[in-house]
Amino acid sequence: MGFLLDRQWHWLRGEMETTKKPTLLALGRIFAETRTPYAIIGGVALQVHSPDPRTTIDIDLAVLSREVIPREAMTSAGLRMTGTFEHSENWVSPDGTAVQFTDDPALGNAVTSAEEVVLDEVTLRVISAVDLLHEKLRSGTDPARRRTKRHQDLVDAETLLDAHPDLDRHLTAGERALIERLPD
Secondary structure, three states, X not given: OHHHHHHXXXXXXXXXXXXXXXXXXXXXXXXXXOOOOXXXXXXXXXXXXXXXXXXXXEEEEEEOOHHHOOHHHHHHOOOEEEEEOOOEEEEEOOOOOEEEEEOOHHHHHHHHOOEEEEEOOEEEEEOOHHHHHHHHHHHOOOOOOOHHHHHHHHHHHHHHHHHOHHHHHHOOHHHHHHHHHOOO
């Protein structure tokens, strides 16, 4: 569903129809070949864990350290680095798909416990639903993020709870209080 939304989003903007799927598959192959631990996070992970349609402009990946990013293999596949920041590194694929890596220490356990999902015979590592829930709640309260991004993160957290009510038992008291304060 997310790939269909990608195409429709570009179409509505009057752009060529495109999707993140080729880039996602290429990254999955590169990370498997280089045996690099990673987890797909963000909107693409939400697409995996939720029946509700959700689009996102980029592919977000967590790694244990930016030193493990297989830069040579990615460059050979046509990706190019576009910037580096304190905890992130940005790339773009040949088709224009933005790829953002983070080595945020808070995501370390999510990387090591990522679940495997097969797409077109390529195994992808995706953050678990429970780790994604905690991450969405954490980023939804991060004052360094734009307000609109924080709101989307909290909506994403509620979407996960709607799709997987059993995740409620994994909430801390503080997370539960945050969810209860959200408007109906």
